Amino acid sequence: MPLEHHPQRAYLHEEIHSRPQPEIAVPAAVSFLLLLAGEAEVDRAREALADLCRRYGAAPPHGERYFAAQLGELEVRWEQHTEFFTLTFVRTLVDPAQPFAETAIELVPKDWLDALPGQVLTAAHIALVPDVGTWRPADIAVLFEGQRVSASRVSGGAAAIWTAFRPHGDGFVRYLLAGREISRARAGRLVQRIVETESYRMMALLGLPVARRNSLELRRMEERLAEQVARIGAVRDLAGEKALLDELFALAAAAERMVAETEYRFRATAAYGQLVADRFRELKAERLDDYQPLAEFLERRFEPALRTCRSIQERQVALEERIARTANLARTRVFVELERQNQELLASMDRRARLQLRLQETVEGLSVAAISYYFVGLLAYALKPPMKELGLSLGGSELVIAALTPFVVLAVWWGMRQTRKRLHDRES
Structure with missing residues (x-):
């Protein structure tokens, strides 16, 4: 198409196909490992898987999150998740009457398993057998080492699953899956559901x-x-x-x-x-x-x-x-x-301000008196010579000054009041 493609288009298309359902022929023995691992350990585990593939002459993985390969009579599947990775090994079960006597992980080189990075959180053996119609409950109990077993019919009654949901003597949880005429695709889907249920159950319990x-x-x-x-x-x-x-x-x-x-x-x-x-x-x-x-x-x-x-x-x-x-x-x-x-604090400041105002008013009254006194003194010095020239006696001049004193005091008081008013208006 003559159109611009989104750079992630191919990746997104392939994402839903990245983990295809396995196909497993019955009878089969499946061994499953889930290992907690950080990013560095996952890289080392992928390198170890590549080494295992090279030992058997198979093509190694190249950074895939899902990988499957046939290693002789053993099939291996790898899945990488956010916190862990899983390894699933599948082999043909030779004797269905002894479903856990032969396991898939027995075919994996021991030195390779010992060097595998990560911590095993859960491990399981899944035995797929055609039928257990003639088996008694006591026979089932022996397979699970006497532990209490839970069981259900699954897939519309086409198969049945038995498990104790706990590790046995070898450290592996056991699942027995039996069904008549189960197709490879259905068996693969059932095993995948068991593996995922066991994985997510243990991860949830962390x-x-x-x-x-x-x-x-x-x-x-x-x-x-x-x-x-x-x-x-x-x-x-x-x-x-x-x-x-x-x-x-x-x-x-x-x-x-x-x-x-x-x-x-x-x-x-x-x-x-x-x-x-x-x-x-x-x-x-x-x-x-x-x-x-x-x-x-x-x-x-x-x-x-x-x-x-x-x-x-x-x-x-x-x-x-x-x-x-x-x-x-x-x-x-x-x-x-x-x-x-x-x-x-504001009330205290208000009280201090009122006190200061009263003090200021008191000082202002004294200031009016002092200023008036000096003005009257100056007025006396200014009026005595002219009055003497006019022939007024000393007592007459003092009488004139005394008469002018109230007007001087009033003028000084009014002037100071106007000055204070102008200052107050300027501040507000």
């Missing part, structure tokens, strides 16, 4: 130890917050309020640290838990004889773990919100106290 560890610390922080809330009403001075705010800020920092450390794990737990529910629903499990159904086991054992993680996560968020509300309340108390102090 949040449970975190939740239990934080539960005690969370309770202590909730108790500390309750104590500080009770102190709010008892604190009466600004120093006490400041000390309370400091403690609240320290508690808020601790709560934020806890949330930051667990947010990813709890969100991942919720996401993996949803994937388990989705994959298990695709199995279309139904009750099988007197066995505990797989759905019932997961509901009674797995769901409580998810709810525990969800509860701790919600309590952490609620604690943060309560700390924020308490801090706001304490800050409000501080602001009210500061406002009260400011009001007292």
Whole structure:
């Protein structure tokens, strides 16, 4: 097409085809490994997988997140995920009557397995057999080393799955998958669902130890917050309020640290838990004889773990919100106290201003008297010579000056009043 293509178009088209469903012929033995690994360990694991392929003369991977190869009578599948990678080995099961006597991982070189990077979180053997119609429950119990087994019919009754959901003597969880005339495609899909359910179940449970560890610390922080809330009403001075705010800020920092450390794990737990529910629903499990159904086991054992993680996560968020509300309340108390102090300070300043005004008015009165005195003195010096020339006696001149004195005082008072008024108008 004569059009510009998005640079990610091909990648996005191929993404939904990057993990094709395997096809497995029954009877078969499948061994599965899930290893937690960081980015550097994943690169080393991919190099190890390339080395394994070269040992058998197969084409090695080149950075793919999904890879499959046939290594002689052993088929290997690699999948890279965000936090882990998985390896699935498939071989033909020679004796279906002894489904776990021969495993696929036995064909993998031991030195290669020993050098594989990462930490094994879960490992499983899946035995695919045509039929167990003549097997008694006691025979099934022997296969699972006497552990309590759960089982269900799946895929519309076309097959059945037995498992104990726990490792056996070799460290592998065991799944027995039996069905008459199961096609290669259906067997591959069932194995894929089992592998994904086991993977996501264990990845989801990684949040449970975190939740239990934080539960005690969370309770202590909730108790500390309750104590500080009770102190709010008892604190009466600004120093006490400041000390309370400091403690609240320290508690808020601790709560934020806890949330930051667990947010990813709890969100991942919720996401993996949803994937388990989705994959298990695709199995279309139904009750099988007197066995505990797989759905019932997961509901009674797995769901409580998810709810525990969800509860701790919600309590952490609620604690943060309560700390924020308490801090706001304490800050409000501080602001009210500061406002009260400011009001007292303003009242004190107002009293001082009124006092200063009275003092100023007193000084102003004295100033009028002093200025008037000097003006009258100057007026006397100015009027005595002319009055003497006019023939007025000394007593007559003093009488004139005394008569002028009230007018001088009034003029001085009025002048100072006008001056003060002009200054006040200029300031306002």
